[in-house]
Amino acid sequence: MDFLQPSTWDEALAAKAAHPDAVPIAGGTDVMVELNFDRRRPPALLDLSRVAPLTEWGTDGDMLRVGAGVPYRRIIEELGGRLPGLAMAARTVGSPQIRNRGTVGGNLGSASPAGDAHPPLLAARAEVELASVRGVRRVPVESFFTGPKRSVLAPDELIAAFRVRTARAGEQFAKIGTRNAMVIAVCSFALALDPVRRTVGTGIGSAAPTPVRATAAEAFLVAELDWDSRGAVPPGVAAEFGRLVAAAAAPIDDVRGTAAYRRHALSVLARRALVWAWEGLR
Amino acid sequence: MTTVDQAVRDGIGTSPRRPDGTLKVKGEFAFSSDLWHEDMLWGATLRSPYPRARIRGIDLTAALALPGVYAVLTHEDVRGAKRYGLEIADQPVLAMGEVRYQGEPVAIVAADHPETARRAAGHIAVDYFELPPVTDPEEGELLRRVPVRTGDPHATADVVVTGEYEVGMQDQAFLGPESGLAVPAEDGGVELYVATQWLHVDQKQVAACLGLPAEKVRLSLSGVGGAFGAREDLSMQVHASMLALHTRRPVKMVYGREESFYGHVHRHPAKLRYEHGATSGGDLVYVRARIVLDGGAYASSSTAVAANAATLGIGPYEVPNVDMEASVYYTNNPPCGAMRGFGAVQACFAYESQMDKLAAALGMSPVEVRIRNAMTAGSRMPTGQVVEGPAPVASLLARVRARPAPPPSTLDLRELPGGVANTTHGEGVVRGVGYAIGIKNVAFSEGFDDYSTARVRLELIGGEPAVLVHTAAAEVGQGVVTVQAQIARTELGVERVTVATADTTVGSAGSSSASRQTYMTGGAVRAACQAVRATLLARVGGAGIVGGKVVNAAGLVVADLAEAIGDEPIEETVEWRHRPTYPIDPETGQGNAHVQYAFAAHRATVDVDVELGLVKVVEIATAQDVGKAVNPLAVEGQIQGVRHRGWGWH
Structure with a gap:
């Protein structure tokens, strides 16, 4: 197995163009597990850990651009105030050691339906910045995933960053696990309420072949929320929102949980997250 | 009666630091997976991908052709007994014509690099013919049925509760995977360094399979990373020895985490059907129970597991009429065997659930109905055996009940069901409190000749009295090394005690299991120390050892301890037995099967999110009668550890 170790972004893109079979590796928290268990033996690894710009983040107006190599720990510590939903999700990833190593870019690259970062990125309408020697393109997270562990990423492309509007409040993330920490999601839900634009964003994890939005639930809530006076959410509205979120999922029975439990849990999480997010704005 | 020196430092009843503690915390302890030898080869195991299949052929050509491969062996290379087992020799060293569970070893490889060995195993071509596996124990072949019957089988009662319970498989998941090093010896034998629970039962089985006399198979205990029953059966011991003898090179084998789950037995899954009858006042009249245990593909310790389930299966209660049957069956599921509290804990889940049901049916408190029926010293077990030791069942329950209730949740996410995964801020959360008590036998039962051997030597080193304790007791993390030294210090009044590495150059200590090692090897060390002391005292006409002096019956010093020892070291070896048990x-099921019993009462306080089914264990209060706590800190460690085992078993 070849081990490619570019030190600049241009070198990384050139290496990926020359070795489209090379598997990019950042924190290694997914890739190394697969290698160690012999589930995958790629012809080459492309180590991105020396490419400094990948670990940087910056602002562009009220937009944030976060390098694909920023680990979860820094998302929590440095961006918790600007991206509260993503920070909540990052806090549920693995152990402290994993959060030191694992990156949002790696999560996107693996494109698991259970990836913890995906629901908050969906809810916040984030964009993924993809780059290759051919140029740069931006893809809405919603269009990024094409199937379980599949994405629109071309063989010569690398994930450079994600771009997202800062939120400060109105975001929530909740995840069900088979225990209370260090677990892969049985299902998860993210919500982003934007009181300025009066938009509602949702993201469902681990309950469909890809992370998905609950678009009908979003539209329902945009119409029903009392945006002007910010009055409390009527219980009937919260319940219907929960029902619509559950209906948007396409879960399966597997070792972590049944489809029926996932739908039920999503309706509960959506209902609760709505109340918390709305209270955060009042 | 001679006196023992209670003043000696780090003796019985204190909690001296364990010798391996700091090393383990700092990551410097050498586990069996850290063993190394000049010129050693690495072993690997090819395992069956199928739970049940016929093997029509095995082609080793491609594996042997890989550079760096020194040996590829199958059952044809087993020189001695082709099968082994703790109670019944039914498990093939390497599969012979069929495989009976997924993960069963089929062939073994030695190569100059672990990766090469692993790859070579992948190059072995096995022609399997898949067969439908038996996965339901009630469709499997019966391995043992244990009935226990007493009183009137047709007894009736005012209040009757029934229940059907199921408990799943559990894995010991010790942190240090199966590993060891086999070194071929000049006499044609083998030196085996392994992490195990019982060196001598390994020695007996390994020697039989290698076709060697026991004295040519010499075992030394290597650093054990946890055991919990999973190291009672053989794993890599015969395989590494076969490869070492075949290649005439040292061979090391280390299972990975995933392979480890195939490498040892698990806790038996069980289905338990119970019927409890009681008077309207809450006195138990009868218990009828049928327990079905899934033994998996091979017997391991299944027969003892079934006996424990049957004989302890109604719990620590007085019940005049019992109709109990525990049966264990062969299936094509993974083999099940020893895990902490085997047999007793499966039944405990069922009988304690029944006691809660009964309390609800009677309108009594769950603690009250338990206390009302609690056995005491002098009670008669359903086997007819009279409980002779202390049985403070009611008192243990009263103690956990009397503990102050834990404070209400602060609603910090880390204290809530779901934790920081943020599933509730208190919504749907209710607090439940549950009680349970269990009974377990201590040491081996049913007439087994259960003993331990200790060799104790008292000598002068650099002019100072020093004690060397040598036993084959496996230190598996429970602290038996520390305890042996404590006992020797107190018995001989000498602080300087060394505990030699456990190996087979001393007699068997029995297994580090069944809660027996402090009692049994501790008892053997004590007896050997007493023998040493008797010889010493006789030498100078003393009656006791106090503060480094030998004193007479009047308490007057007759000699310095060092003088009494002089240049004549005293060494005694003692085999120590507990009182006999009977089949x-x-x-x-009538008979005095067990030596003695231990009891543990718990009160669990648990917050439950009733909408999501998530839980947060707030507190578990535990009361156990531990007898004399030889090392109080180690006792606490045992209780905490086993409580987490139970906690994880849901």
Whole structure:
């Protein structure tokens, strides 16, 4: 197995163009597990850990651009105030050691339906910045995933960053696990309420072949929320929102949980997250 | 009666630091997976991908052709007994014509690099013919049925509760995977360094399979990373020895985490059907129970597991009429065997659930109905055995009940069901409190000749009295090394005690299991120390050892301890046995099967998110009668550890 170790972004893109079979590796928290268990033996690894710009983040107006190599720990510590939903999700990833190593870019690259970062990125309408020697393109997270562990990423492309509007409040993330920490999601839900634009964003994890939005639930809530006076959410509205979120999922029975439990849990999480997010704005 | 020196430092009743503690915390302890030898080869195991299949052929050509491969062996290379087992020799060293569970070893490889060995195993071509596996124990072949019957089988009662319970498989998941090093010896034998629970039972089985006399198979205990029953059966011991003898090179084998789950037995899954009858006042009248245990593909310790389930299966209660049957069956599921509290804990889940049901049916408190029926010293077990030791069942329950209730949740996410995964801020959360008590036998039962051997030597080193304790007791993390030294210090009044590495150059200590090692090897060390002391005292006409002096019956110093020892070291070896036990009647289960019993009462306080089914264990209060705590800190460690085992078993 070849081990490619570019030190600049241009070198990384050139290496990926020359070795489209090379598997990019950042924190290694997914890739190394697969290698160690012999589930995958790629012809080459492309180590991105020396490419400094990948670990940087910056602002562009009220937009944030976060390098694909920023680990979860820094998302929590440095961006918790600007991206509260993503920070909540990052806090549920693995152990402290994993959060030191694992990156949002790696999560996107693996494109698991259970990836913890995906629901908050969906809810916040984030964009993924993809780059290759051919140029740069931006893809809405919603269009990024094409199937379980599949994405629109071309063989010569690398994930450079994600771009997202800062939120400060109105975001929530909740995840069900088979225990209370260090677990892969049985299902998860993210919500982003934007009181300025009066938009509602949702993201469902681990309950469909890809992370998905609950678009009908979003539209329902945009119409029903009392945006002007910010009055409390009527219980009937919260319940219907929960029902619509559950209906948007396409879960399966597997070792972590049944489809029926996932739908039920999503309706509960959506209902609760709505109340918390709305209270955060009042 | 001679006196022992209670003043000696780090003796019985204190909690001296364990010798391996700091090393383990700092990551410097050498586990069996850290063993190394000049010129050693690495072993790997090819395992069956199928739970049940016929093997029509095995082609080793491609594996042997890989550079760096020194040996590829199958069952044809097993020189001695082709099968082994703790109670019944039914498990093939390497599969012979069929495989009976997924993960069963089929062939073994030695190569100059672990990766090469692993790859070579992948190059072995096995022609399997898949067969439908038996996965339901009630469709499997019966391995043992243990009935226990007493009183009137047709007894009736005012209040009757029934229940059907199921408990799943559990894995010991010790942190240090199966590993060891086999070194071929000049006499044609083998030196085996392994992490195990019982060196001598390994020695007996390994020697039989290698076709060697026991004295040519010499075992030394290597650093054990946890055991919990999973190291009672053989794993890599015969395989590494075969490869070492074949290649005439040292061979090391280390299972990975995933392979480890195939490498040892698990806790038996069980289905338990119970019927409890009681008077309207809450006195138990009868218990009828049928327990079905899934033994998996091979016997391991299944027969003892079934006996424990049957003989302890109604719990620590007085019940005049019992109709109990525990049966264990062969299936094509992973083999099940020893895990902490085997047999007793499966039944405990069922009988304690029944006691809660009964309390609800009677309108009594769950603690009250338990206390009302609690056995005491002098009670008669359903096997007819009279409980002779202390049985403070009611008192243990009263103690956990009397503990102050834990404070209400602060609603910090880390204290809530779901934790920081943020599933509730208190919504749907209710607090439940549950009680349970369990009974377990201590040491081996049913007439087994259970003993331990200790060799104790008292000598002068650099002019100072020093003690060397040598036993084959496996230190598996429970602290038996520390305890042996404590006992020797107190018995001989000498602080300087060394505990030699456990190996087979001393007699068997029995297994580090069944809660027996402090009692049994501790007892053997004590007896050997007493023998040493008797010789010493006789030498100078003393009656006791106090503060480094030998004193007479009047308490007057007759000699310095060092003087008494002089240049004549005293060494004694003692085999120590607990009182005998007896087989039980195969039809009625009557008999004095057990040595003694231990009891543990718990009160669990648990916050439950009733909408999501998530839980947060707030507190578990535990009360156990531990007898004399030889090392109080180690006792606490045992209780905490086993409580987490139970906690994880849901």
